[in-house]
Amino acid sequence: MHENERHRIILSFVEEKPVATVSELVALTESSEATIRRDIATLHMQKKLRRVRGGAESINPPQFVGLAGRTYSVNEGINVSKKRAIANAAVQLCDDGDAIIINGGTTTSQMVHPLAAKRMQIFTNSFPIAEHLLNHSKNTIMLSGGIIYREQNIILSPFENDVTRNFYAKRMFMGAQGICAQGLMEADPLIIQAEEKLINQSEELIVLADSSKFKTRSSLILCALERITTIITDDSIRDEDRTMLEDAGVDLIVAKETAQMQQVAG
């Protein structure tokens, strides 16, 4: 990874956190502590961030909502390093120049950091994802129109003739509340509605879901397993769930957490 890419990713991450630790940044960029420290020192000199003991913090005054907002911090607990690994694996499927769709959610939100070093066309219905990528990357951002629902952090139009119908991408990335033999599950009707709007706008459907999602069963079925091209999850997935996916013809990518990532988690 090149220095500039790391710098972008670091700056992207620092904006979200009160203080980004060195080990978090090590995990995120898959480079060494020494390199991260040097990067932080450099960016500190350039006044792009402020160096503090343990890591770095944003030079800007803290924001109200956004990726670091309420929903995010509630889910922030145990699974962040897994989500990060999954999001990293998702972004590794992308190349500069690709057009992709990203649905809002706490797991997909983690994609913004590795995406900060890319140059792609990204369509999203997530205001915070758009906000972050607009401010911290050179990607072209396309946004669905409608009402911004603060609770779910998504933009949703009640109308059929919305601009979403005019976008098509090879790949769409989305999260999920739960996965079972019945298909993808969600709990919130608004999120169902948002995802349904997007689900037909891409050829491949790639689901980001940590292994805990296989135990969760929610009330609303979003789509059948067969519609899913690929699921990216972590290595705690059970064999019976592997079999279930295999039977449905779903590709499985197991994102390995790096050693540093596990340290952060532990």
Next chain:
Amino acid sequence: MHENERHRIILSFVEEKPVATVSELVALTESSEATIRRDIATLHMQKKLRRVRGGAESINPPQFVGLAGRTYSVNEGINVSKKRAIANAAVQLCDDGDAIIINGGTTTSQMVHPLAAKRMQIFTNSFPIAEHLLNHSKNTIMLSGGIIYREQNIILSPFENDVTRNFYAKRMFMGAQGICAQGLMEADPLIIQAEEKLINQSEELIVLADSSKFKTRSSLILCALERITTIITDDSIRDEDRTMLEDAGVDLIVAKETAQMQQVAG
């Protein structure tokens, strides 16, 4: 392959990547590393790109948006206190519960501060206005969908069937590059396009324009004076311009700067 050919290929490639590596360019042009390095050095001298370790990157500075962004700060100089007074007067026309449309622009952006205390439904095509109101107010925010143009800070869809057509408000607020007997003038075709999309979605059209705009004459006519309901300007407006507006049946509101405003400006 000729030198110029390579240069074109390199420049084209660099624009689409955060950082283009030497080896990528070698593969792309089927020439040697030495040649690519020489090319990069040459183009760096010509300031067509920036040479970085490992390759090259676009010379265009990463464009950050936001209310404090580049475009805004360029115009930030002399007229802020007038713009603020005009924006305040505009917000005074609004009541809690109203639905309004706000078009992007440096003057209309000033409305966000008084709007922070309101509880309204606000439709806008300006990403920074939406961003600010979402983060700092309880207003309901509705956003047009499409591509986010970083330069102009607006969201614009190339399609007709966009969600804009589904919103209608009593009042729409917009800025202008210039005002003359021919009507409202703008310089940027993209902004014309964005404003045209919105201009029929409201009953009243309220234009925010400090008095300097009456001297400016741009190239593109947006609409006739007769379409305008009200113009809000400052007390430096000339009598002949007052007469012009009166003849066209346009209401005029002259926003007075308060003592505090002038302090802030100074």
Next chain:
DNA sequence: ATAATTATGATCATTTGTGATTGTTTGTGA
């Protein structure tokens, strides 16, 4: 056609960036 000039590719020495190791400083809790 031949010489001169220029562009290109290859080689090698040098510089720079990175990761690992080690020792020092800082913060925390007994």
Next chain:
DNA sequence: TCACAAACAATCACAAATGATCATAATTAT
């Protein structure tokens, strides 16, 4: 206050990137 752990700085070794040099191929002028 002391002991311990985390964070840090300094150093070294290695790999990648670079610059300089020279030989060769392509182009141009005579």
